[in-house]
Amino acid sequence: MKHDQSVTHTIGHLIDGRIVADAARTQPVFNPATGLSSSSVALADRATVEQAIASAQAAFPAWRNTPPLKRARVMSRLKGLLEENADKIAALITAEHGKVLSDAHGELQRGIENVEYASYAPELLKGEHSRNVGPSIDSWSEFQALGVTAGITPFNFPAMVPLWMWPMALVCGNTFVLKPSERDPSSVLFIAQLALQAGVPPGVLNVVNGDKEAVDTLLTDARVKAVSFVGSTPIAQSIYATGCAHGKRVQALGGAKNHAVLMPDADVNNAVSALMGAAYGSCGERCMAIPLLVAVGDAVGDAVVAGLKTEIAKMKVGPGTDNGNDMGPLVTKQHFEKVRAYVDSGVAEGAELVVDGRGVQVAPGHENGYFLGACLFDQVRPGMKIYQEEIFGPVLGVVRVKTLQEAMDLIDAHEYGNGTCIFTRDGEAARYFSDHIQVGMVGVNVPLPVPVAYHSFGGFKRSLFGDLNAYGPDAVRFYTKRKTITQRWPSAGVREGAVFSFPSNR
Amino acid sequence: MKHDQSVTHTIGHLIDGRIVADAARTQPVFNPATGLSSSSVALADRATVEQAIASAQAAFPAWRNTPPLKRARVMSRLKGLLEENADKIAALITAEHGKVLSDAHGELQRGIENVEYASYAPELLKGEHSRNVGPSIDSWSEFQALGVTAGITPFNFPAMVPLWMWPMALVCGNTFVLKPSERDPSSVLFIAQLALQAGVPPGVLNVVNGDKEAVDTLLTDARVKAVSFVGSTPIAQSIYATGCAHGKRVQALGGAKNHAVLMPDADVNNAVSALMGAAYGSCGERCMAIPLLVAVGDAVGDAVVAGLKTEIAKMKVGPGTDNGNDMGPLVTKQHFEKVRAYVDSGVAEGAELVVDGRGVQVAPGHENGYFLGACLFDQVRPGMKIYQEEIFGPVLGVVRVKTLQEAMDLIDAHEYGNGTCIFTRDGEAARYFSDHIQVGMVGVNVPLPVPVAYHSFGGFKRSLFGDLNAYGPDAVRFYTKRKTITQRWPSAGVREGAVFSFPSNR
Amino acid sequence: MKHDQSVTHTIGHLIDGRIVADAARTQPVFNPATGLSSSSVALADRATVEQAIASAQAAFPAWRNTPPLKRARVMSRLKGLLEENADKIAALITAEHGKVLSDAHGELQRGIENVEYASYAPELLKGEHSRNVGPSIDSWSEFQALGVTAGITPFNFPAMVPLWMWPMALVCGNTFVLKPSERDPSSVLFIAQLALQAGVPPGVLNVVNGDKEAVDTLLTDARVKAVSFVGSTPIAQSIYATGCAHGKRVQALGGAKNHAVLMPDADVNNAVSALMGAAYGSCGERCMAIPLLVAVGDAVGDAVVAGLKTEIAKMKVGPGTDNGNDMGPLVTKQHFEKVRAYVDSGVAEGAELVVDGRGVQVAPGHENGYFLGACLFDQVRPGMKIYQEEIFGPVLGVVRVKTLQEAMDLIDAHEYGNGTCIFTRDGEAARYFSDHIQVGMVGVNVPLPVPVAYHSFGGFKRSLFGDLNAYGPDAVRFYTKRKTITQRWPSAGVREGAVFSFPSNR
Amino acid sequence: MKHDQSVTHTIGHLIDGRIVADAARTQPVFNPATGLSSSSVALADRATVEQAIASAQAAFPAWRNTPPLKRARVMSRLKGLLEENADKIAALITAEHGKVLSDAHGELQRGIENVEYASYAPELLKGEHSRNVGPSIDSWSEFQALGVTAGITPFNFPAMVPLWMWPMALVCGNTFVLKPSERDPSSVLFIAQLALQAGVPPGVLNVVNGDKEAVDTLLTDARVKAVSFVGSTPIAQSIYATGCAHGKRVQALGGAKNHAVLMPDADVNNAVSALMGAAYGSCGERCMAIPLLVAVGDAVGDAVVAGLKTEIAKMKVGPGTDNGNDMGPLVTKQHFEKVRAYVDSGVAEGAELVVDGRGVQVAPGHENGYFLGACLFDQVRPGMKIYQEEIFGPVLGVVRVKTLQEAMDLIDAHEYGNGTCIFTRDGEAARYFSDHIQVGMVGVNVPLPVPVAYHSFGGFKRSLFGDLNAYGPDAVRFYTKRKTITQRWPSAGVREGAVFSFPSNR
Numbered sequence A, B, C, D: 001m002k003h004d005q006s007v008t009h010t011i012g013h014l015i016d017g018r019i020v021a022d023a024a025r026t027q028p029v030f031n032p033a034t035g036l037s038s039s040s041v042a043l044a045d046r047a048t049v050e051q052a053i054a055s056a057q058a059a060f061p062a063w064r065n066t067p068p069l070k071r072a073r074v075m076s077r078l079k080g081l082l083e084e085n086a087d088k089i090a091a092l093i094t095a096e097h098g099k100v101l102s103d104a105h106g107e108l109q110r111g112i113e114n115v116e117y118a119s120y121a122p123e124l125l126k127g128e129h130s131r132n133v134g135p136s137i138d139s140w141s142e143f144q145a146l147g148v149t150a151g152i153t154p155f156n157f158p159a160m161v162p163l164w165m166w167p168m169a170l171v172c173g174n175t176f177v178l179k180p181s182e183r184d185p186s187s188v189l190f191i192a193q194l195a196l197q198a199g200v201p202p203g204v205l206n207v208v209n210g211d212k213e214a215v216d217t218l219l220t221d222a223r224v225k226a227v228s229f230v231g232s233t234p235i236a237q238s239i240y241a242t243g244c245a246h247g248k249r250v251q252a253l254g255g256a257k258n259h260a261v262l263m264p265d266a267d268v269n270n271a272v273s274a275l276m277g278a279a280y281g282s283c284g285e286r287c288m289a290i291p292l293l294v295a296v297g298d299a300v301g302d303a304v305v306a307g308l309k310t311e312i313a314k315m316k317v318g319p320g321t322d323n324g325n326d327m328g329p330l331v332t333k334q335h336f337e338k339v340r341a342y343v344d345s346g347v348a349e350g351a352e353l354v355v356d357g358r359g360v361q362v363a364p365g366h367e368n369g370y371f372l373g374a375c376l377f378d379q380v381r382p383g384m385k386i387y388q389e390e391i392f393g394p395v396l397g398v399v400r401v402k403t404l405q406e407a408m409d410l411i412d413a414h415e416y417g418n419g420t421c422i423f424t425r426d427g428e429a430a431r432y433f434s435d436h437i438q439v440g441m442v443g444v445n446v447p448l449p450v451p452v453a454y455h456s457f458g459g460f461k462r463s464l465f466g467d468l469n470a471y472g473p474d475a476v477r478f479y480t481k482r483k484t485i486t487q488r489w490p491s492a493g494v495r496e497g498a499v500f501s502f503p504s505n506r
Helices: A046-064 A068-084 A086-097 A101-118 A160-171 A186-198 A212-220 A233-245 A268-284 A298-314 A333-348 A404-413 A427-436 A472-478 A494-501 B046-065 B068-084 B086-097 B101-118 B160-171 B186-198 B212-220 B233-245 B268-284 B298-314 B333-348 B404-413 B427-436 B472-478 B494-501 C046-065 C068-084 C086-097 C101-118 C160-171 C186-198 C212-220 C233-245 C268-284 C298-314 C333-348 C404-413 C427-436 C472-478 C494-501 D046-065 D068-084 D086-097 D101-118 D160-171 D186-198 D212-220 D233-245 D268-284 D298-314 D333-348 D404-413 D427-436 D472-478 D494-501
Strands: A009-011 A013-015 A018-020 A026-031 A036-042 A127-134 A137-145 A148-152 A175-179 A205-207 A224-230 A249-253 A259-262 A292-296 A352-355 A375-378 A395-401 A419-423 A441-444 A480-488 B009-011 B013-015 B018-020 B026-031 B036-042 B127-134 B137-145 B148-152 B175-179 B205-207 B224-230 B249-253 B259-262 B292-296 B352-355 B375-378 B395-401 B419-423 B441-444 B480-488 C009-011 C013-015 C018-020 C026-031 C036-042 C127-134 C137-145 C148-152 C175-179 C205-207 C224-230 C249-253 C259-262 C292-296 C352-355 C375-378 C395-401 C419-423 C441-444 C480-488 D009-011 D013-015 D018-020 D026-031 D036-042 D127-134 D137-145 D148-152 D175-179 D205-207 D224-230 D249-253 D259-262 D292-296 D352-355 D375-378 D395-401 D419-423 D441-444 D480-488
Touching (some): A013 A046, A068 A086, A068 A101, A068 A160, A068 A186, A068 B068, A086 A186, A148 A212, A160 A224, A186 A205, A268 A395, A268 A419, A292 A298, A292 A404, A333 A395, A404 A427, A480 D427, B013 B186, B026 B086, B046 B205, B046 B212, B068 B160, B068 B186, B068 D127, B086 B101, B101 B160, B101 B268, B137 D127, B148 B160, B160 B186, B160 B472, B175 B212, B186 B205, B259 B298, B268 B298, B268 B395, B268 B419, B292 B298, B298 B352, B298 B395, B333 B352, B395 B404, B404 B427, B427 D427, B472 B480, B480 C427, C046 C137, C046 C175, C068 C160, C068 D068, C086 C101, C086 C186, C101 C160, C101 C268, C175 C212, C212 C224, C212 C233, C224 C233, C259 C298, C268 C395, C292 C298, C292 C404, C298 C352, C333 C395, C472 C480, D013 D046, D026 D086, D046 D137, D068 D086, D068 D186, D086 D186, D148 D160, D148 D212, D160 D186, D160 D472, D212 D224, D212 D233, D259 D404, D268 D395, D268 D419, D292 D298, D298 D352, D298 D375, D333 D395, D404 D427, D427 D441
Parallel strands (some): A009 A036, A259 A292, B009 B036, B148 B175, B224 B249, B259 B419, B292 B395, B375 B395, B419 B441, C375 C395, D009 D036, D148 D224, D175 D205, D259 D292, D259 D419, D419 D441
Antiparallel strands (some): A013 A018, A026 A036, A127 A137, A352 A375, B013 B205, B026 B036, B352 B375, C013 C018, C013 C205, D013 D018, D013 D205, D137 D480
16 A cells, blocks of 8 residues: 555645645545555645635625525536546546446436436425415415535545435535535546536535544534434434534435345345345445345255356456456555454354455556455354444355244344345235335345335434435435415505505596 | 428327327427427327336336325436426427417426425425214325326416426326327426436326317226316316216316406506406417406596507517517417407497507518417497307407495406406405405406416316316325225234233243 | 195205205205105206306416315315214215215215325325436426316215315315205205315315206316216217317216125125125116126026025115115116016016016005115026116025136126126135226125225226226326426526635624 | 422323323422412433333334324324313413413414324335346335434423324334423323323323433433434534434424524514414414514614504403413523523613513412513614523514615524514515525524424524434434335246146046
């Protein structure tokens, strides 16, 4: 892990429509496929963040008064620009995050769908109107912008997760300060510049790179009215507590440990194929990944383990820039070591390591990349560290139970409640599961039940803190406050008085 | 009115993705600014229309099963193509309809907004879902496509009115047969070809030019499930009766005679400026034009007549292609003569012709164009032909009353109830007027209260036959049928039986 | 069929809050369990119906201006009164229609649920409000009452079907004229009187008994703005054509021939139990009854026929007033004869009559009642009269096919598309069926998928003419017209001018 | 302030359907009209509150699975019981709070409207359903209950504010623990018992009386998923911070200082009449009261002060049980002294005390009651304590400004943003004010713009902490979490396989 200052450029901030490089503190950004760094990212101090907030505050009044249709059209134009620049954005993602290019494209596509939904703003912002709530009294509600809003986003979807937030915040009339992950900041900054090109006025969208100091500034500055966060549960909880203690509205999305349930009547081949992507796609660095499979009955348990073993053998691991690869490196050296330690602990705690990806070989020139091959555990049991904790790596564990109820009890006992999935053909099993399971996003034969952009994303239990989910219709409510007007006009006005009040020569 | 066959080309139909010229019967298309014709339009016979219907029927199953998001994106692409081709489309409109280019652009812009709204389809098509309508019983509604739908549209907005209809019909999953006006068919055909380019599959959108034979075929063919119509009231009523008698759903928008009310407290200068556009824009050939002004009290009555007289004197009349002109010609020679006869009748019935546009002079080379200057009548009274009937020309009549109630009684007594407007500063007058007036679209200080694309368009009384308005949210309901599913799963299924039904070696 | 004038009383109309007996023409009302008549019903002539319309017209302005919350509370009170008087209403239904008391109670309960839904009016009538459709321009829609509306209802649910209509019409601000079936008019008249007691003002709800003359008056009188109809398809189509030809909005619900599909994986016992009620409940005189069962594969076909045969043997047929009976008589002697003729024709056309109900024995004193026992046909085939036509009697036919697709093709080829049902455990079969079948109300393991009161009721194909379904959310749109207001205020008003316009001694 | 233990009874808690008197700690409850106490209220310790939470937790699964329609009907029955017992409830309110009986009835009526809205639950709980989010993939959202929820409510509306909370929480499927004000606990306990009578199962609604210990238990117990609070701003902020730090969702409504703006064109008589109730009703102990009037221009300023002075002279102050009185006592001796001190401070800071209510005389026998007459200050200025702080007493201050903008700047600069009102006839002033003012509930000529029960209640700035408002549609979202299901069925199922998988003898 070498960082040659001489060859790097510094990734700055976007404040008030201009790129600002705040040179006081920087941190190297690595290419996880090589372990080399060719750039560093500026870490904003409090003053820089406050400058971004001030810019957002100043831009608010004019943007708030811009008709929703005009704001929406900026998003339509942005959608076009994102499509035009998709290859470039995907390359930026892969270079800093490591995921394979097709996966980077997939992430971007999901983000574009959120921009597309934001472009429906005139429909989404309609208020409720009631005539005659009393005699000649009307009342209606409007969903008004909050002011300056902020987002703090994780490394694993550098392009998509920010696009869950600020496009909806903006079309609702807010301005925004985004603090993306300092691990892979380039794609988000590039996208923000496209937003300016699409017509977002300076100051309406600001990006500050940084660390805890930047986050703390956003959480405590009184001008920031709302904070959206996606990250790990301990941080999410802390963000929620701190932001709320400062009077803000906060939605904080945390960790996950999503279980898939394989019923005895499921099509095992289909499930194996679905699980390969769900467990190992993007190296398992997804909060909607499936790191645990609960097999109901040993028949399907045995079959699915055999099937996965066969498929894993065909997987290709290597740099994400090579389109032939199925899986790239983990995001950082530290994370790579942490995930490998989880695999060690699983073995130590007695789970059966069916496939061991620890010694994976990659293409020459990538020996210092953070590569870990797919790992498959069987006989995982609750209580084991690899069962309880979020690994965020290419590690799938199989748990075996005898009944659906036993599977559901496991899931409901777990700390997290983000996503889950059931593989079955049976209508009743699917309905019982999806109704009763304490998880916010449920798939029926859909391994990654990420809601489409016109629905909303959010988990239960310690996977989400707050009232409202991310993106989709919930985002409209999170980024607006309801104002209710009750109106009655005095009766003796110009209507009756017309003929008397005004001269008439008739 | 000369029609030199040697120099014309024939405007055909668009059926199953191909331009078809049905040569059996044609009719010349004129340039109203010159009275010359350089093209003719094919008039489809029953067989040709049936061919279009068959094409739409064949294209339906695949289109209906295309996810709404994909259908919506076709509309996004079409929006882009319409913007790119705006100048060309405006030129086609002006050449055949006569309106000035800026007005043609305005019309197109409104149409584009309908395409934009159609692109929100994934949000608009959401059904209602109820869990536990009974114990473990769920019920939900889906809004499913009808099949083949049809539209019949007028000459006065050749680009916009078709765009009220088929984009919403298509995103709801229907296929479409459009029968536009045979007076100005070129812009609609061009737009339909852009739709193909945007990704509308062959057969999903068909255009047939024609006359009564084409209309009758659409109204009586059992494969056509719904018909949207915009035109005059007698035809609208006949279309509604005939289509319904053949079991279809029909929405038929008819004529108008929109009154603006000028209250004694209104800003007269502002009203004059608004009325100039509302009365004379597009030569008054708009169903939302203001042909009648009701002045409450003679003070504002005198002031507004004086103000209008002054403004009319500044108006420039001439070919729509000249950007310096404010008003172009009427659409056809017949219509020109009909409007002029209305002016004659107003004089004969005793109204005061304050400004007489009958002898208007236009630029050389346009002596045979169908030009009529702006006409202004004062002292118009109910019962006069120019008060009762829809003139559809540049003729504004001023009626004088003493109270708002008197103005409202006039409006409510009139056959039509399309649009209306009140000019006032007074909240109570505006609220009383907009609540009680028997008119579907009400403007408060807005002379042409055409609802924006995310609301819906429709009048009351004999201005609309049917349950649901045009475009906007109502269009979703018009172009879909509600299907309600009620679902209960038998309880003794794979869920409880899992451990017994399937072999287990544990 | 004897009608002793000396012992009858005459059932009149409810007009302007008073019972009116129009004696010119009457018709006997029979007790179908005995064949005797003890009352007759007045048949309104045109003048009487016009009087009801005039009363509704006069009551409209005040009722329309009554706040929705107050109108809704009338429905809450009516709900209480219906519950208190349930036994009496059920007795009136059974005495004139014949259905068993528990079934009459069931019908009433469904009707009460519609009254309950109507009491949600303040929520249901909310319009859509958009701030800043342009700079400082707002636009909103209101759903305004139509005026006088009308309903024409069938004999088979004398209490429920009227309650589908007028409660929703009333809470939307309309007034109503109801023409119920002249076969069983007593319960509806009693319920209308309870409505007055609950606070419906005189003239807001009127009931006229009658025949074609009454119907024709309602369809042609210009004051009636909307007509809801439930009955047979030929009449529905004629009502739709006539009402529309007179410029009204019309929803006309017609006949049905609902097929249930039994899949090879279904629980046959459960299906048999469900089918007994669905086929024979209320003697099959329900538009949501299941007169056809399509068995997919002979295994389930044989099993279900055997099961039904066993269950039918246990059924008790007799007067509805005896709580031990499962099925009462048919509604009239004519109808009884018509249904019996269908059974004869089924035998003649070669279907296998597994159970013959033609010789059913009933309790002494009911020998002249219109009783027919449950009939079960196997080997019914398309083309047979008992397959094609709506029998409306206790006759279930079993059709045998080899695949679900074959079953669906049968259903889609049939004239009607009201309700259908699939019995299966399989999620995919259920989803494919409910998505693609051309039927408006689909049950998955629910034999009578009548939507709950907070959804809406309506079929496809020739089972419904019109745009909007009955009751539930669709009823709000059917009984209101959308008014859209666009509002802009002149800027130089009291706001800026305050300090100048008004004297100040500061 | 005497508290004779010998004559008191102890007001207990309602836990698991039974009244529990927890005798360890109690506190006297006073009649503010006499200063005497005849009862005391039990103060729950942690163990008692945990018992209530445990009861709510145990009752949750069954209640959550009860169909919404059934839960809604419990509310319908409760509405009836509240109406029947209105006199008794009003008497309980007046005896402990002091407000006049008519005002107590008014409060209850508003509470009943919230119960009525809760009875619309089947409509309110509908989720969003999307067919074909991808090919043959469906997705829908359900709004599922949270579990145990809690409410903490203030003394000033002892009946109404709890009814803002638990009826909506319950119909959404949650169970509830309510901690009402210990000043006036009797009406809420009585209403909770009526709820049991209406069909709320034991444990579903629990009431615990108490102080900080009870509140802290509710805020920190992990089983409580959501907390609704209404009270002062410092407590609201603390509740929000503490509840959120424990991972809950919280909505905390705080204080207010509502300004009414009187425009030069307003009808002063009408404004005076409206302000009398808004300023002095319920002794000003309302978060929607108007304690500040901003007169735009001295003309209306002088006129309104004169008018108020005249009206105040006619006011009758005395025990709330006497229907002739307009205003009762303040709630406690401490609060009385605090409000009187505010009046003193206003005089000291230089405001002009136009009417001094400090020496008010009341009927014999009430000399120890906490009575303060109406006070009116003119020449109040920002910065004065009586301008800045929430007094919650019968003290109205008049501020004078020259323009509407100046008035709006004052309002926007104030800490609170709960309600406000403008008196004007001018449409533009009303629209500008209601659009731009940073206040959540705006009245146009409506002095107390409390939203009706089918809209939602909430302020801006430091008047509300949280994302969602109280009652109405927002309450549905606060008391539910969105679950999104994405469903795809494997294609090779029983549908295609039917004929092969199952034996057939055809």
